[in-house]
Amino acid sequence: MQDVFVIGLALFPAANAVRELRLEEMAWRTVRAALDSSRVTRSQVDSLTIGACDELDGRPISSMLMSAPSGGYLTDEIKVTDSGASALAFAHARFLAEETDLGLVVSWCKSSKTDVEKVMRLRGDPFYTRPLDLGAIAADAMFAQAMQSEFGLTTGEVNERVAAAYLRASRNPRGMCHAAIPAREVGESSYDAVPVRTAQRAPLTDGACALVLASSGFLRRNPQCKALARLAGVAWNTDSYRIDSNRLHALSAARAAWSDALGRAGLRNANDFDVIELEAPTGWHEAAFVRAFGIERADTVSPSGGAFAQNPIFCNGLVNAAEAVLQVAGQAGPVQLLRVRRAAAHGCHGLAQQGHVVAVFETPGVAA
Amino acid sequence: MSRAVGVLGTFQSDFRTRDDSRTFVEQAQLAAVGALKDAGMTPDDVDAIVFSLAPTWFMGVADADRWAIDSIFGAGKPMMRVHTGGATGGSAVQAGFNLVRSGMYRSVLVVGAERIAETPDAQEVLNTIFDVFYERDMPLSTNTTVGLWATGYMHRHRVTQEDLAAVAVRARRNAMRNPHAHVKGDVSVADVMASPMISWPLKLFDICPRSSGSAAMVLGNMDMVKKHRSRPAFVTGAASRTTTYWIGDRMTSATDCDFIDFDLAGVVAAASYERAGISDPLRQIQVAEVYDAYTLMQPVQLERLGFCASGMALRLQHEGFWDCEGGAVAVCPSGGTLCTNPIAVSGLVRAIDAANQVMGTAGAMQVPHVKNAVSTAAGGIAQFYNCIVFSNEPRGT
Numbered sequence: 234m235q236d237v238f239v240i241g242l243a244l245f246p247a248a249n250a251v252r253e254l255r256l257e258e259m260a261w262r263t264v265r266a267a268l269d270s271s272r273v274t275r276s277q278v279d280s281l282t283i284g285a286c287d288e289l290d291g292r293p294i295s296s297m298l299m300s301a302p303s304g305g306y307l308t309d310e311i312k313v314t315d316s317g318a319s320a321l322a323f324a325h326a327r328f329l330a331e332e333t334d335l336g337l338v339v340s341w342c343k344s345s346k347t348d349v350e351k352v353m354r355l356r357g358d359p360f361y362t363r364p365l366d367l368g369a370i371a372a373d374a375m376f377a378q379a380m381q382s383e384f385g386l387t388t389g390e391v392n393e394r395v396a397a398a399y400l401r402a403s404r405n406p407r408g409m410c411h412a413a414i415p416a417r418e419v420g421e422s423s424y425d426a427v428p429v430r431t432a433q434r435a436p437l438t439d440g441a442c443a444l445v446l447a448s449s450g451f452l453r454r455n456p457q458c459k460a461l462a463r464l465a466g467v468a469w470n471t472d473s474y475r476i477d478s479n480r481l482h483a484l485s486a487a488r489a490a491w492s493d494a495l496g497r498a499g500l501r502n503a504n505d506f507d508v509i510e511l512e513a514p515t516g517w518h519e520a521a522f523v524r525a526f527g528i529e530r531a532d533t534v535s536p537s538g539g540a541f542a543q544n545p546i547f548c549n550g551l552v553n554a555a556e557a558v559l560q561v562a563g564q565a566g567p568v569q570l571l572r573v574r575r576a577a578a579h580g581c582h583g584l585a586q587q588g589h590v591v592a593v594f595e596t597p598g599v600a601a
Numbered sequence: 602m603s604r605a606v607g608v609l610g611t612f613q614s615d616f617r618t619r620d621d622s623r624t625f626v627e628q629a630q631l632a633a634v635g636a637l638k639d640a641g642m643t644p645d646d647v648d649a650i651v652f653s654l655a656p657t658w659f660m661g662v663a664d665a666d667r668w669a670i671d672s673i674f675g676a677g678k679p680m681m682r683v684h685t686g687g688a689t690g691g692s693a694v695q696a697g698f699n700l701v702r703s704g705m706y707r708s709v710l711v712v713g714a715e716r717i718a719e720t721p722d723a724q725e726v727l728n729t730i731f732d733v734f735y736e737r738d739m740p741l742s743t744n745t746t747v748g749l750w751a752t753g754y755m756h757r758h759r760v761t762q763e764d765l766a767a768v769a770v771r772a773r774r775n776a777m778r779n780p781h782a783h784v785k786g787d788v789s790v791a792d793v794m795a796s797p798m799i800s801w802p803l804k805l806f807d808i809c810p811r812s813s814g815s816a817a818m819v820l821g822n823m824d825m826v827k828k829h830r831s832r833p834a835f836v837t838g839a840a841s842r843t844t845t846y847w848i849g850d851r852m853t854s855a856t857d858c859d860f861i862d863f864d865l866a867g868v869v870a871a872a873s874y875e876r877a878g879i880s881d882p883l884r885q886i887q888v889a890e891v892y893d894a895y896t897l898m899q900p901v902q903l904e905r906l907g908f909c910a911s912g913m914a915l916r917l918q919h920e921g922f923w924d925c926e927g928g929a930v931a932v933c934p935s936g937g938t939l940c941t942n943p944i945a946v947s948g949l950v951r952a953i954d955a956a957n958q959v960m961g962t963a964g965a966m967q968v969p970h971v972k973n974a975v976s977t978a979a980g981g982i983a984q985f986y987n988c989i990v991f992s993n994e995p996r997g998t
Contacts, residue, residue, distance in 0.1 A: 234704060281843070287684070288663040293656035294686040294730045297981040300843050307857065307868060310843040310985070311692045314654075314664065314682045323681060323696065329703035330604075332839075355663035360624070473676040474668050485677055493679075497705075583667055588680075 236449040237328040238460035238597060241271025242555045245441035247409045247543035250345035256290065259441045260341055261302035267443035268304070272457050273335060278445075280333035281305045283312040284320030284340035286547050288352045303339040303443075316340070317442060318469075318512075318550025318580025318590035324446055325467045325592075334451040340548035341441035349437060349546060356584055358474075369514075372476060372585040373434070374426035377517035379481035381428060384524050388428065391516035392416040395433050395541070398519065402538020404567045407556075409438060409543055419516075433516045440545030442552045461562040462576075462594040466497030469590040476585045484525045487581070487589040491526050494577070494591035503528040508560045508576035510553035511535050514544070518586070522579065536560065536568045550580015554592050561594050605995030606701045607826035607833040608960065609708065609819040610640025611953040616783040616814035616941045619718045625665055628714035628815040630672040636710065636817035640829045644674035647819070648706035652682040653693035653713030655945040655980075658726045660719040673712055686730070686980025687894065688841065689713070690816070690948025691987030694976075695839040697820045698989075708825050714815035715943035723811050730981070743894070744808065746848065746982050748800035751897040753852075753861040755802065758912030760900075762802045766793035767918055768896040769806045769939060775925060776936025778965040783812040783941040807896040809942035816946040818953055823995070834959035834974075838877030838990035842869045846984055860983065863898075866905035869988045870975075874907070877990035879973065882907040886990075888931045888974035890955040892948060894938045899923075902977060903932065906988075925968055934958070934966040948978025948987060956991045 243266035245251075245259050254262075268275055281304050287295050296305075296312045309332070313319045317340025324338045350368040357363035380386050396416040403413045414432060422432035452458055470489035473480050495501070503509065503526050511534060513519035519534065528534060537556040540549055557576035559565040575595040582588045612635025614620075620628065629652075637644065650673065652666035662668060666682040669675075685692040690713065697709040717723055724742040731741045739745075751765065767790055776785035788806065796805035826833045844858045844865045845851060851860035858864040870882075879885050889906060893899040900914030908930055909917055917923070923932035933939075935954040938947050955974035957963040971993070978987040 286664075287656060287658075292729055292733070293658045293726060294684070294981055296684075297686065297730055297846050297984055298732060300984070301845055305843045306845060307842055309841050309872075310685070311696060311841065312684050313696075314666075314684050319681050323699070326703040326705055327699050329705065330699045332699055332702070352663055355661075356667065358626075358662060358668045469679045469681070471667075471670055471675060471678065471680040474670050489677065490679075583664070587667055587670075 234329055235331060237325055237464040238447050238452060239444055239462045239464060239558045240447045240458045240460055241267050241445040242558055243267035243270060243443050244407050244552060244555055247407065248439050251343060251439045256341060256343050257298055257302040260299055260339060263441040264302065264304045264337060264339055264443045267445050271445040273445065275304050278304050278308055278335050278337050280327055280336035281308045281310040282320045282324035282336060282338050283310065284317035284548060284551060285312055286314055288355060289342055289347050289547055291347060304337045309333065315588055316550050316580050316582035316590065317548035318554065321444065321551055321554055321592055322467045322469045322590050325464055328446060328448055334448045336446045338444045338446060338551065340551045342545040342547045343439045344437040344546055345439050353584060367584065369584065371426050373515055374429045375476055376481055376585045377429050377515065379478065380517055380521040383482045384521060386517060386520050388420060390520055391433055392419040394519050395419045395516035398535065398538050398541040401536055401568060402542035405538050405542040406566055408538055411541065429515055429517060435514055435540035435544040438543045438545055440543050440548060440552065442548050442555050444551065444555060460597040462558045463597050464592065465595050466494050466593040468493030468497060469588065471588040474587065481585060487522065487525050490589040490591045494593050498593040500593065506533055506575050506577050507573040508536060508557060508570055509533050510537060510557045510578045511539055512549045512553055512580045514540055536570050550578065550590055553580060554578040557594050561596050603823040603995065604702050605823045606698050606820055606836045607830060608956045609821045609825055609829045610636040610642065611818045611957060612636040612639055613781050613816040613950055613953055614814040615781050616812040616943055618811060618813065620813045625660060625714055625716055626669040626672040629669040629712055632714065632815035632817035633673040633710060633712045636819050640819045642819065642829060647674065647678065647708055647710045649700055649709045650675045650678055650680040651693045651696045651709060651711045652680060653690050653711060653946050653949050654682050655684055655686055655689040656726065659723060660716040685985045687892065687944055688948055688978040688980030688985040688987045690946045690950065691952060691976065691978030691989060692841055693949055694818060694952045694989055695841060695987060698836045698839050701820050701822050708819060708821040710817060710819050711949060712817035713946040713949060715945040716813050717811045717944055718813050743982065744800040744803065747895045747897060748803050750861065751802050754897055754901060757861055760915045762794065763790050764915040765807060765896040766790045768899050769793045772933060772936050772939040775934050776940040779935045782936045783810045785936060785940055803895060809894040809938050812941050812943040814943045816949045816953055818949060832960050834956040834991040834993065835995045836989060837992040837996045838873035840869050840872035841985065841987040843985050848982060862911055863901045863905050863983055865983065865986045866902050869986045870906045873988040873990050877992060878996050879990060883929055886930060886973045886975050887971040888934060888955060888958045888968050890933055890935060890937065890951040890974065890976045892938050892951055892978045893933065894942055896939065899932065906975065931968040934963065934968055951976040951978060952989055959991045959993050
């Protein structure tokens with residue numbers, strides 16, 4: 234089975250609203266930059282895995298128009314609709330299957346032109362969930378309530394986590410560089426849905442992300458290309474559709490994705506990581522995932538600032554993967570941690586985080 | 602260690618315009634249970650799931666795959682949804698093949714359902730797949746664009762509307778042996794010609810129906826094949842390609858992929874055949890289940906899949922080349938997409954019908970002595986294309 238490496242990547246500059254470019258142009262600029270950073274040409278790419286959501290993009294079969302700007306021309310292309318991180322997971326499988334040697338993974342979201350809450354409400358089945366008008370905000374609050382009772386989370390801890398995330402995010406040049414917010418101010422913001430307050434939620438942004446993956450064989454044949462990180466293992470899992478107490482309390486899919494990814498990478502626990510980029514749309518989520526994954530070292534958690542740096546919903550997990558790769562490669566800039574040999578990237582998707590993906594990256598040559 | 606991937610079980614529902622007896626998730630469950638039963642498996646035997654679902658605009662529930670997860674025994678398993686428009690079902694099979702072949706999973710359930718008739722006018726939805734600034738107002742739809750395609754093909758190869766009509770006649774005749782087919786019957790060329798004009802030169806009978814129903818296929822590694830299938834079909838070649846969105850760019854003299862002759866299909870077939878060890882399709886492939894949502898799409902694919910030269914498929918048709926009995930290749934013994942088009946799973950149904958032929962489980966549609974069968978799927982106005990070869994033995998793995 235061949236090894237899989239990340240040889241290049243690009244993140245579209247984070248913005249509240251990209252008004253001067255169409256979505257296709259955002260994708261094209263991002264993919265162009267990723268290919269340039271990889272020292273490969275588009276025609277060398279033999280596979281494209283897109284992570285995109287028609288409903289968020291605002292048109293059916295959005296990949297028709299988005300495929301070419303994403304590098305898809307006479308390439309073997311498949312689109313997955315769960316999340317950007319899911320696209321990475323599937324692309325990894327295509328490499329392990331030896332069906333591709335050089336592949337692009339691309340995801341995006343122009344949150345500013347989408348009524349995200351309306352899209353989330355459309356996910357409700359027409360019989361039981363739709364009449365409740367359940368959207369992402371209410372679902373996240375249900376998750377937070379469950380975590381409050383499951384782990385005894387306090388508002389104080391959540392406010393501190395949000396303040397710390399904003400502080401880290403303020404140093405991330407790839408993020409929005411929002412001003413840091415003190416924990417007190419976070420706690421004084423109004424409620425969106427109990428117990429989640431407005432400032433505890435990461436604001437939505439526009440963004441796009443592209444990773445270039447290569448097989449070990451490709452790297453041997455193309456010595457001008459350098460591996461930034463080895464993709465040591467990926468796993469994903471999905472929970473029940475029912476947002477009931479059992480599901481929310483158990484965090485089954487999150488735990489399964491985490492343990493499977495670690496197992497595939499030959500790792501034991503969270504202490505094996507120097508960096509863990511979590512997808513946490515609120516401070517409640519970060520507090521919950523830290524406990525579910527058994528993360529003991531606070532300094533390893535989301536040095537990028539995570540969703541508080543940029544929050545292009547749907548492609549956040551792939552953004553986390555890019556940040557994790559940059560850490561492993563020693564190219565994370567002002568948010569770089571020292572001596573990063575191994576990093577995890579987490580992504581989640583669906584109402585109340587129904588699905589989870591975990592990817593493990595390590596310095597090329599590091600053995601588990 | 603063998604990396605062969607085989608088909609463990611298949612199922613497809615009966616297809617009709619509407620199915621008010623079941624919800625979407627119950628349709629998906631019907632297919633999942635059916636495929637597992639066919640394979641002699643329980644839900645615990647499935648390691649991962651690929652959900653085949655094209656635009657959800659048709660049924661009005663975004664990401665409806667998530668709604669179905671409990672009904673298809675997916676909670677607690679790795680699951681992802683694949684969506685490449687009309688090619689979705691083929692891409693889903695390819696994704697399942699990739700996941701098993703990667704060594705990550707022993708078995709993968711590929712499943713999906715379609716309720717296209719939930720929307721009063723699918724063509725209105727399909728108008729919104731086009732560029733909002735330049736094309737929607739024209740108005741483009743799949744019917745109008747394929748009408749333009751057919752016009753170009755007829756002009757280039759000097760074939761007639763009657764030649765195309767004969768494709769529908771053969772499809773509906775074949776479908777009479779398919780218990781799952783949506784439309785079927787003994788119609789004549791005159792009947793096709795007399796059916797209402799939709800988008801010149803396409804008449805109603807030149808165009809697939811809008812079908813609701815569901816389908817599933819279970820794929821597994823060699824250990825699972827040995828355990829669950831005495832006469833398996835192996836996926837020996839699977840490939841997809843995408844070309845430019847802009848149809849005009851596919852119609853210039855400088856194009857890499859001519860639109861009228863559907864060069865993309867030839868590129869994909871070549872990739873799939875190479876993996877499967879197919880060098881002479883006419884001699885090595887006994888059954889072709891092509892994605893022919895329009896009569897035009899059958900001849901143009903037969904030509905690109907290497908069964909005959911450009912512009913010859915409709916002429917050879919009159920000599921019985923594509924007949925199930927006595928033909929050179931049995932083309933769409935099921936009646937094909939012309940008789941059943943549940944968009945989300947149409948490519949999956951093509952793959953199921955092809956695999957069943959190799960496994961000898963095609964019932965009244967069975968063609969004798971099938972060693973290789975090919976299935977295809979197309980999406981996004983022939984922009985996405987998928988080709989899968991099923992064989993009675995593993996190859997090149």
